[in-house]
Amino acid sequence: xxxxxxxxxxxxxxxxxxxxxxxxxxxxxxxxxxxxxxxxxxxxxxxxxxxxxxxxxxxxxxxxxxxxxxxxxxxxxxxxxxxxxxxxxxxxxxxxxxxxxxxxxxxxxxxxxxxxxxxxxxxxxxxxxxxxxxxxxxxxxxxxxxxxxxxxxxxxxxxxxxxxxxxxxxxxxxxxxxxxxxxxxxxxxxxxxxxxxxxxxxxxxxxxxxxxxxxxxxxxxxxxxxxxxxxxxxxxxxxxxxxxxxxxxxxxxxxxxxxxxxxxxxxxxxxxxxxxxxxxxxxxxxxxxxxxxxxxxxxxxxxxxxxxxxxxxxxxxxxxxxxxxxxxxxxxxxxxxxxxxxxxxxxxxxxxxxxxxxxxxxxxxxxxxxxxxxxxxxxxxxxxxxxxxxxxxxxxxxxxxxxxxxxxxxxxxxxxxxxxxxxxxxxxxxxxxxxxxxxxxxxxxxxxxxxxxxxxxxxxxxxxxxxxxxxxxxxxxxxxxxxxxxxxxxxxxxxxxxxxxxxxxxxxxxxxxxxxxxxxxxxxxxxxxxxxxxxxxxxxxxxxxxxxxxxxxxxxxxxxxxxxxxxxxxxxxxxxxxxxxxxxxxxxxxxxxxxxxxxxxxxxxxxxxxxxxxxxxxxxxxxxxxxxxxxxxxxxxxxxxxxxxxxxxxxxxxxxxxxxxxxxxxxxxxxxxxxxxxxxxxxxxxxxxxxxxxxxxxxxxxxxxxxxxxxxxxxx
Numbered sequence: 111x112x113x114x115x116x117x118x119x120x121x122x123x124x125x126x127x128x129x130x131x132x133x134x135x136x137x138x139x140x141x142x143x144x145x146x147x148x149x150x151x152x153x154x155x156x157x158x159x160x161x162x163x164x165x166x167x168x169x170x171x172x173x174x175x176x177x178x179x180x181x182x183x184x185x186x187x188x189x190x191x192x193x194x195x196x197x198x199x200x201x202x203x204x205x206x207x208x209x210x211x212x213x214x215x216x217x218x219x220x221x222x223x224x225x226x227x228x229x230x231x232x233x234x235x236x237x238x239x240x241x242x243x244x245x246x247x248x249x250x251x252x253x254x255x256x257x258x259x260x261x262x263x264x265x266x267x268x269x270x271x272x273x274x275x276x277x278x279x280x281x282x283x284x285x286x287x288x289x290x291x292x293x294x295x296x297x298x299x300x301x302x303x304x305x306x307x308x309x310x311x312x313x314x315x316x317x318x319x320x321x322x323x324x325x326x327x328x329x330x331x332x333x334x335x336x337x338x339x340x341x342x343x344x345x346x347x348x349x350x351x352x353x354x355x356x357x358x359x360x361x362x363x364x365x366x367x368x369x370x371x372x373x374x375x376x377x378x379x380x381x382x383x384x385x386x387x388x389x390x391x392x393x394x395x396x397x398x399x400x401x402x403x404x405x406x407x408x409x410x411x412x413x414x415x416x417x418x419x420x421x422x423x424x425x426x427x428x429x430x431x432x433x434x435x436x437x438x439x440x441x442x443x444x445x446x447x448x449x450x451x452x453x454x455x456x457x458x459x460x461x462x463x464x465x466x467x468x469x470x471x472x473x474x475x476x477x478x479x480x481x482x483x484x485x486x487x488x489x490x491x492x493x494x495x496x497x498x499x500x501x502x503x504x505x506x507x508x509x510x511x512x513x514x515x516x517x518x519x520x521x522x523x524x525x526x527x528x529x530x531x532x533x534x535x536x537x538x539x540x541x542x543x544x545x546x547x548x549x550x551x552x553x554x555x556x557x558x559x560x561x562x563x564x565x566x567x568x569x570x571x572x573x574x575x576x577x578x579x580x581x582x583x584x585x586x587x588x589x590x591x592x593x594x595x596x597x598x599x600x601x602x603x604x605x606x607x608x609x610x611x612x613x614x615x616x617x618x619x620x621x622x623x624x625x626x627x628x629x630x631x632x633x634x635x636x637x638x639x640x641x642x643x644x645x646x647x648x649x650x651x652x653x654x655x656x657x658x659x660x661x662x663x664x665x666x667x668x669x670x671x672x673x674x675x676x677x678x679x680x681x682x683x684x685x686x687x688x689x690x691x692x693x694x695x696x697x698x699x700x701x702x703x704x705x706x707x708x709x710x711x712x713x714x715x716x717x718x719x720x721x722x723x724x725x726x727x728x729x730x731x732x733x734x735x736x737x738x739x740x741x742x743x744x745x746x747x748x749x750x751x752x753x754x755x756x757x758x759x760x761x762x763x764x765x766x767x768x769x770x771x772x773x774x775x776x777x778x779x780x781x782x783x784x785x786x787x788x789x790x791x792x793x794x795x796x797x798x799x800x801x802x803x804x805x806x807x808x809x810x811x812x813x814x815x816x817x818x819x820x821x822x823x824x825x826x
Contacts, residue, residue, distance in 0.1 A: 116161070120169040125307040131269075132304040135294060136161045138269045139235060140169060141307065142276035149201040149230070149313035150179040152189040154599075156208025157245060158296040159237030160630040163206065167632075170643065176312045182632065182644070185599045186212035190219035193289065196230035197223070198325040200315045202280050208629075209236035209293065210249040211549075211569070215600070217254070223289050224258040225340045226330045227348065230315070231280030232289040234260070237299060238378070240433055241466025248464060250433045251293050255410045259344045261352055262410040263292045266363075266380040269303035275407060278361055282408075286352040288344075295378050353413050362416060366402040371484045372420060373476070374442065375430035377407040379467060383430055386473035390480070391491040401480075401487070412441055418449040426483040428476065429457035432467040454483065517557050522746045523703075523771035525668040525696030526552050526621055530560040531741045531777050532674035533589070540682060543589050544579055548572030548601075550593035550628045552621050559743040563591070570601030573609055573618045573689070580614030580689075587682055587690075588616040594650060595626035598635050602653060609689040610658045617681045617690045621668075622650055623698040631701045638697070651693045661686040668696040669773050671780035699769060714794050722792040723770035727762045731786035734759030738787075741777045762786065 116137070123141050125131050131141055139162060143151060151173075155163040166173070166180050173180050183189035189205040196203045207216065213236065223232065236251050255262035261282060265275035275292055283290045329336050356362065366372075375383050383403070387393035392400045404420040406412070421427050431438040439457040446453060460482075461467070461475035473494070480487050500506060520527050529552075537543065547553050547563035548571065556563040567575040573590040580588060592601045597620055609618060624638050625631045633639065637646040651664045661684060663677050674694065681690035713720050729752050739747055739762065746768040749760040764774070775787035793800050 116165045116168040120165060120172060123169055123172050123310070127307065127309045129307045130304050131307040133269075133302065135267070135269065135272055135299045135301045136165055138272050138303075138305065139276055139294070140165050142273040143204055144172070144176060144178070144310040145273075145308045146231075146277050146280050147202055147311035147313050148178055148204050148233075148280075149315070149317060150192065150195060150203045151205070152181050152183045152192045152203075153206035153235075154183050154186045154189055154208075154212060155626065155629040155632050156212060157237060157239055157629070158299040159206050159208060159235065159294070160632075161299070162235065162237075163632065164630065167643075172310075176310055177316055178313065179317055186216040187219055190216035190223065190234070193219070193223050193228070193232045193234075195317070195320070196228040196232040196289075197226050197330050198327055199230055199320040200284075201230040201317070201320060202233075202313065203230065204233040204235060206235040207237070208246070209238050209251045210254070211239075211246045212236070213251060213254050215569070220254070220260065220289070221258055222332045224260050225332045225337055227287040227340065227343065228283060228289055229287070231283040233276065233279045233283065234289060234291045235276075236291055236293045238293040238295045240295070248433070250437075251291060252410060252433070252437050255291055256437065259288065259348065261286070261288055261290045261408065263290060263361075263407060264377040264409045265292070265294075265298075265407050266377045266405060267295065267298035267301050268381075269301070270305040271377070271407065272298065273305050278359065281359075282352060282355050282361070285355040286348045288348045288352060293378070297381075298378060349411060352411055356408050356411075357413050357416060361408050362413065363405040363407060364403070364420065365397065365405065366399040368423070369400070369402050369484075370424060371426050371428070371480070371487075372402040372404065372424050373428045373430060374404045374417070374420065374438075375406065376409055376432060376438070377405050379430050379432060379472070380405055382467060382469045382472045383476070385469045386476050389469075389473055389492070389494050390477060390488065392487060406438070409438060412438070412445065414445050414449070417442060417445045418451055421446055421451045421453040424453045426454040426456055426479070428460070428479045429455060430461065430467070430472060430475070431457060434458075434464045436463070456483070519554050519557060519743065519745070520551065521700045522744055522767050523699035523769035523773070524551070525623055525694075525699060525771070526555070527742060527744065528668050528671045528773050528776060529619065529621060529674055529694050530555045530562055531773070532671050532678055532780070533562055534560060534741060535671070535675045535780060536678050536682065540679065541586065543586050543682070544576065546572045546576040546588065546590040548590070548592045548596050550596055550621070551623075552591050552593055555591070559740045568600070570596035570599045570605055572596070573601065573605035573614075573616070576616055577608065577612070577614065580609065580612065580616045589619065589678075589682075590616060591619045591621065593628065594620065594622040594624070594636050595628060595634055597622075597650060597653075602657070606654050606659065606689070606691065607657050610654075613687060614689045615687075617678070617692070619678075620650055620654075620691065620693045622693055622695040623701075624695070625698050625701050627698040627701065631698065631704070649693075654691050654693075658688075659691050660688050661690045663690075663692050665692065665694045666696075668694045669771055669776055671773070671776040675780055699771060703769060717795055719797055719800070720794045722794065724790045724792055725764050725768055725770055725772065725775065726788055726790060727764055728786045728788055729754075729761050731784060732761040733784055733786075734761055735784070736762060738762055738774050738778045738784075742774050744774060747774050 186207040193203050195201050239246050263275045265271040279290045279292050384393050429439045429442055436458045443455050456479050460478040545563050547566040549569040572592040576588040576590040626634050633641050635648040636650050651662050746765050748763050750763040751760045
C-alpha cells in the first residue's frame with residue numbers, strides 16, 4: 111500500500127476547459143499529461159516523484175476512460191524501454207523516475223532512444239534529487255542530456271509553468287524528433303498553486319491503431335550504418351530544429367528592464383532568485399524586478415541568439431547554476447566570446463560550486479556580484495533578516511551540548527531491526543565479517559547502534575558488490591544485504607543469478623517486508639496483499655530456487671531474534687557449495703500501522719471489544735545495563751531515572767510510541783540479558799467477563815502486596 115492515497119485529489123483531473131485546478135506540483139503534472147493527449151505512461155517510484163506514480167495508480171479510472179495505458183515498471187530501464195513505442199508511431203509517451211540514480215539504470219535504453227529519435231513525443235519526467243534532502247550521490251541530469259543529446263527542461267517552480275513545460279515538452283520532442291527530459295526539484299514537486307485547466311484529450315493515435323498498422327523503418331534501428339546517420343541527424347537537423355522551436359515559441363523567458371548588468375538562471379532557481387532580489391530591495395513579491403532576468407526554462411540546448419541578445423550592452427552577467435560542474439557557465443562564456451560580446455561572466459566565483467542553492471546562498475552571491483559590478487544598485491536595500499543574533503545567544507549554543515544528534519534510522523517497530531541485532535549477536539561469537547550494504551531502509555544499519563555495512567553500490571547490487579570476496583578461501587564468508595524492492599528491481603539477475611552462476615560462497619540476506627518500503631510502500635511482486643491490477647504473492651524464495659540456489663532458508667517472522675541468529679550462524683558455517691540465501695520476511699511496520707490503525711479505531715468506535723498490546727520494563731528487575739538498547743536502537747526504547755535511592759544508573763523505559771512489535775524483549779532473551787520486559791494487554795470496550803477478571807486480578811495482586819508489606823522490616 112502506498113504511503114498516501116490520492117483517491118480524492120484525482121477527481122480534479124476531470125476538470126475541463128476554463129475551470130481552475132488547485133493542488134500540488136505532482137497533480138499538476140498528471141493533469142498536464144492528460145491535457146496533452148498522452149497515450150502511455152510508465153515509471154519507477156523514488157523521491158521526489160514517488161507520489162506521481164501513486165497519483166497515476168489512483169487515477170486508473172480516469173486513464174482508462176481516455177484510453178491511456180499505465181504501468182508501474184519493474185525498473186527505470188523497463189520504463190525507458192517503453193518509449194520505443196514512440197520511435198515509429200505518432201504516440202505520445204511519458205515515463206518518470208528518481209534522478210540521477212534512475213537515469214543511470216535507464217541509460218542503455220535512453221542511449222538507443224536518443225540515437226534512433228522519435229516520431230511521437232517522448233517525455234522523461236525526472237525527480238531531480240539534488241542538494242538539501244537528497245538521498246543519492248550529488249549528480250545532475252545535465253551531463254546525461256549533453257552526452258545523449260536529449261533536451262532538458264527546467265521550468266519555473268509554479269503550477270502554470272510546470273503545466274506549460276509538460277505540454278511544450280511533447281511539442282518540442284515532436285518538432286525535433288528527440289526525447290525530452292523535464293526535471294522537477296523536490297520543492298517543485300510539492301509546491302501548491304493553481305492554473306486554468308484544459309479539457310483532457312484522448313490519444314490522437316492509439317496503441318490499438320499502432321498494433322493494427324505496424325510500421326518498420328530500418329533507418330530508425332540503432333545498428334550501423336544507420337546509427338552513423340543518427341549522429342549526423344542530431345547535429346544537422348534535430349539540434350537546429352530544437353533551437354528554432356525554443357526561440358519561436360518563447361520557452362525561455364525575459365523579465366525586467368534593460369540595465370548595465372543582468373542575471374541568467376535555471377528556471378528552477380527563479381523563486382529563490384526573486385526572493386533574494388526582494389530582500390535586496392530590487393524586486394517585489396509579484397516578480398517585478400529592477401535587474402533583468404533571462405530564465406532558462408530549457409537548460410539544454412541553449413539558444414545562442416537569445417544568450418547574445420540578452421548579454422549585449424551589459425558590463426556583466428551572473429549565471430545562477432545549481433550544482434557542479436559549471437556546464438552552463440562554460441557554455442555561456444563560449445557563446446559570448448564567439449559572438450564578440452564583452453560582458454564579464456560571473457557565477458561560481460560568487461556562488462558555491464556545489465550544494466543546494468537556498469535563497470540565503472543566492473542572496474549572498476547576488477549581493478557580492480552587484481557590489482562588484484553595480485554597487486549603486488545596493489544603495490536602497492532594506493535590512494536583511496539574519497539569524498546571527500539568535501545563533502549567538504548563549505542559551506542556543508548550550509543546546510548543542512545537551513541535544514543529541516538525530517541521524518536517520520529505522521522506524522519504531524521496524525522488522526529489519528531484529529535482523530541486524532541477530533548479526534551483532536553472531537559477530538560476538540564468530541567475529542566481525544565483511545558486510546556489503548544495499549539501497550533501501552536496511553542501509554540505516556550502517557549507523558549506530560548496529561554499525562554494520564562497509565559499502566553500497568546501487569539498488570539490488572549489495573550481493574554483487576561482495577563478489578570479489580566470495581571465493582577468497584578465508585575462514586570467514588562475506589555477508590551481503592538486499593531488500594525485496596532491490597531484489598525485483600535488479601538483484602535477481604545481477605546479484606543472485608551472478609552468485610549462483612559463479613558458485614559464490616557468501617551469505618545473501620534478502621529483507622522481505624512486503625512492499626517497496628523505501629520508496630513509499632508500493633506493491634511489488636512478492637507483496638502479500640491481493641492487488642487486482644498487479645500480480646503479487648510471488649515468493650522470493652521460489653524465485654531464487656528457480657535460478658538454481660540450493661541453500662535457501664525462509665524466515666516468516668524476523669522478530670524471532672534467536673531464530674534469525676541461529677539461521678545466520680548456520681549459513682556462515684554450512685558446507686553446502688554456492689551462495690547461502692536467507693529470506694527474512696515481516697511486514698513493514700510503518701505500512702502495517704497505516705493499514706491497521708484506522709481499522710482498529712473504527713472497531714473501537716463501533717463498540718467492539720479490542721485488545722491493544724503494550725510493552726514495558728519492570729524497574730525492579732532492570733539492571734541498568736542497557737544492552738537491550740545497544741542491540742535494538744528502537745526510538746521508543748529510552749532510559750529514565752528511578753526513585754530508588756540505592757540505584758544510580760537509569761533504567762530502560764518504553765514510551766507511548768511503542769507499537770508492540772516485541773523486538774526489545776526478543777533481543778533481551780536472545781542475548782541472555784534480563785527478564786525485565788513485560789507485555790500488558792489494554793482492553794478497549796471490555797465485556798462483563800473482562801471487568802470481573804480484572805477485579806479478581808486486582809484483588810489477588812493487592813493481597814500479595816499487603817502480605818509482602820507486612821513482612822518488610824521497617825525502622826522508625
